[in-house]
Structures are given as structure tokens and as C-alpha cells.
Amino acid sequence: MCCATGERFHDTPKVVWQDRLAPVRKLLSENQKIAACSSCYHQEEQKVISFRQLYNKQFEKVSTGKLPRHLDLDLSNFCNLKCIMCDYTRSSTWAKESGKFKDTKGVTEINESTLDQICELSHDLQHLTLQGGEPSMIPQYVTYFDYLKKNKIMPNVHLVVVTNLTNLKEKFYSYMPEFKSVNISVSVDAYGEANNFIRYPSNFEQVTKNIKELVNQRNNMSVKVHSALQILSMFNIKDFADWFVDLERFYQSKKRYIGQYIQHVHEPEELCIMNAPTNLKHHFVDQIRNTGFSALADSINLDNEYDYSRTVNYVRKICDVRRLQLEKYLPAFSNFY
Numbered sequence: 303m304c305c306a307t308g309e310r311f312h313d314t315p316k317v318v319w320q321d322r323l324a325p326v327r328k329l330l331s332e333n334q335k336i337a338a339c340s341s342c343y344h345q346e347e348q349k350v351i352s353f354r355q356l357y358n359k360q361f362e363k364v365s366t367g368k369l370p371r372h373l374d375l376d377l378s379n380f381c382n383l384k385c386i387m388c389d390y391t392r393s394s395t396w397a398k399e400s401g402k403f404k405d406t407k408g409v410t411e412i413n414e415s416t417l418d419q420i421c422e423l424s425h426d427l428q429h430l431t432l433q434g435g436e437p438s439m440i441p442q443y444v445t446y447f448d449y450l451k452k453n454k455i456m457p458n459v460h461l462v463v464v465t466n467l468t469n470l471k472e473k474f475y476s477y478m479p480e481f482k483s484v485n486i487s488v489s490v491d492a493y494g495e496a497n498n499f500i501r502y503p504s505n506f507e508q509v510t511k512n513i514k515e516l517v518n519q520r521n522n523m524s525v526k527v528h529s530a531l532q533i534l535s536m537f538n539i540k541d542f543a544d545w546f547v548d549l550e551r552f553y554q555s556k557k558r559y560i561g562q563y564i565q566h567v568h569e570p571e572e573l574c575i576m577n578a579p580t581n582l583k584h585h586f587v588d589q590i591r592n593t594g595f596s597a598l599a600d601s602i603n604l605d606n607e608y609d610y611s612r613t614v615n616y617v618r619k620i621c622d623v624r625r626l627q628l629e630k631y632l633p634a635f636s637n638f639y
């Protein structure tokens with residue numbers, strides 16, 4: 303079941319697959335509704351496209367079998383960034399900052415026997431999504447790749463890697479040509495210093511360089527910039543749109559394709575674009591006209607009321623803990639707050 307159900311199992315991968323998910327699969331194959339999917343059914347009643355519908359569409363041609371056809375793995379929280387909308391469960395750098403998991407220097411990871419079981423369950427794999435932490439820096443993924451390679455599983459697998467692309471780890475990327483296809487989903491949420499603040503301590507220039515470097519990978523790889531827009535993206539969104547157009551031109555000049563996927567952050571609510579001051583929303587809507595973000599204009603509720611001091615406090619607290627000067631990263635912030 304997907305993360306939208308809120309259902310969490312704490313058993314081993316084999317027990318989850320055989321004992322917890324088998325009854326669910328049986329009910330679903332008989333077209334029966336299950337309680338865990340109630341939020342999706344509810345959205346569908348409201349005529350909103352649910353995760354259930356999206357995944358059913360994505361995997362409509364994938365048949366069921368004795369072993370999983372699709373795995374979405376988070377093997378560790380090891381990450382070199384502490385993005386403002388992330389937390390200690392997903393980022394070891396956040397964990398260190400907030401004093402969590404001290405015994406392991408902030409890092410959580412699965413143990414060897416769990417990874418062994420995941421390997422054994424992977425023989426019929428067709429789709430694989432890797433998240434983290436930062437997957438390219440997590441050694442367990444390299445161990446897993448070795449297993450997939452040794453057992454000749456890689457040529458059957460469409461791989462998606464969700465990455466901050468602050469690094470191009472040679473070892474990790476050396477496996478990419480072995481997969482049936484690869485989609486690199488690069489998380490970038492704003493232009494320049496604004497992105498460096500959101501995705502601290504990321505380096506926007508380096509990430510841009512790394513995105514361009516990916517055109518040199520084999521043709522089985524496609525690239526997508528995945529943007530989770532938030533209040534801190536709004537001040538110079540036009541620069542961000544122009545930056546993406548430049549990237550598109552660069553990719554076209556190399557006869558390759560780069561796509562963009564846009565979402566907006568709901569949590570923490572202090573950063574949700576719906577909770578921006580009205581004059582910032584107008585500034586945002588004016589900038590996104592005739593850009594790749596223009597569709598967002600219709601979804602912005604200009605009359606939404608919010609206590610803006612909450613956003614100020616949230617951002618200032620981050621600055622205090624990290625000893626950052628907000629004006630350096632987001633000079634326009636004080637014009638609206």
C-alpha cells in the first residue's frame with residue numbers, strides 16, 4: 303500500500319509481502335474496497351484525482367505475481383542537506399541539527415538481514431523507485447545494485463531516482479546503463495540563493511552544472527526537475543522559470559529531453575504558498591504569466607487569511623540555529639513580511 307494510507311507495518315519485508323499485503327491484494331483483485339484506501343475514495347467522490355487512480359493508471363500494464371513488481375525504497379535517512387521542509391526522519395543532517403539519533407550520528411539505516419530479504423524479493427522487479435535521504439550517497443543502494451546486477455535483474459527494471467544532485471557519485475551512476483530505463487528526478491525548488499536557503503547547504507551553481515552533466519549519460523536516462531514550490535520560491539520565481547527554459551534549450555541542443563514536475567509544499571503550513579501575504583501572491587502571479595508555472599495562477603487563493611508572523615518566526619528560527627543572514631539569501635523577504 304502506498305504512503306497515502308498512513309498504514310505502517312513494522313515486520314520484516316517477507317512478512318509484509320506475504321502476510322500483510324497478500325490479503326489486501328486479494329480484496330483489491332476482487333474489486334472490493336478496503337478501509338486503508340478511504341482517503342483516496344473520498345477524494346474520488348470529490349472529483350479529485352487520487353493516488354489510487356494515479357498508481358492504477360501508471361501500473362495498468364503490470365500484472366501481479368508471486369513477488370513484487372514495483373518497490374519504492376527508503377533504505378536510510380543519510381543526506382548531506384537539511385532542506386527547510388524536510389525533517390530528521392528523512393535527513394541525517396537534520397537529525398544532527400535537532401539532536402536525534404545521537405548514537406548513530408543522526409543516521410538511520412536498515413540492517414543487513416532486511417536488505418537481504420529485499421534482495422530476495424526483487425527477482426520479478428519491473429519498477430524501482432529510490433528515495434532517501436540522498437540515494438546516491440547511501441551505500442546500501444550500491445550493495446543492492448550489486449545484487450540486481452549479479453542476478454541479471456537490472457535489464458528488466460525501470461528505475462526512478464529522487465535526488466538532490468549535489469553530487470554525481472561515480473560508483474552509483476556507473477550502474478545506470480544496466481537498467482532498462484532511468485529517470486533522474488532532481489529536486490530544485492527555487493532560483494539561486496533562494497534554493498540554497500531552502501535546500502541548505504546546497505550549491506545552486508553546482509546542481510545546475512550536474513544537471514547539465516547528465517546529458518552525457520546513456521540514452522536510457524531521462525531527467526526531470528521536480529519542484530516543490532513554497533513561499534520562499536515566490537520572490538524570484540521568474541528567474542527560476544527562465545533558468546528552466548535555459549536548461550531545456552541546453553538539453554535540446556544535445557538532442558535530449560528534460561521535463562519539469564511542479565508541486566507545492568503543504569507542510570509545514572508556514573511555507574505553503576496559499577499562506578503568503580496577498581501582495582506576495584500578486585507579485586508571484588504577475589511573474590509566472592507566460593511561464594511554465596502559469597497554471598498555478600488559478601489555484602492561488604488571493605483571499606486566504608493567515609497569521610504571517612508564523613512564517614516569519616519559522617524562517618527566523620532556522621536562521622538563528624544555522625547562523626544564516628536571511629537578507630543574503632532572500633533579500634526581498636522583508637519587502638513582504
Ligand code: SF4
Nearest residue numbers: 381383385388393466
Ligand atoms: S535532499 Fe531530500 S532527504 Fe535530503 S534534506 Fe532535502 S528533502 Fe530531505
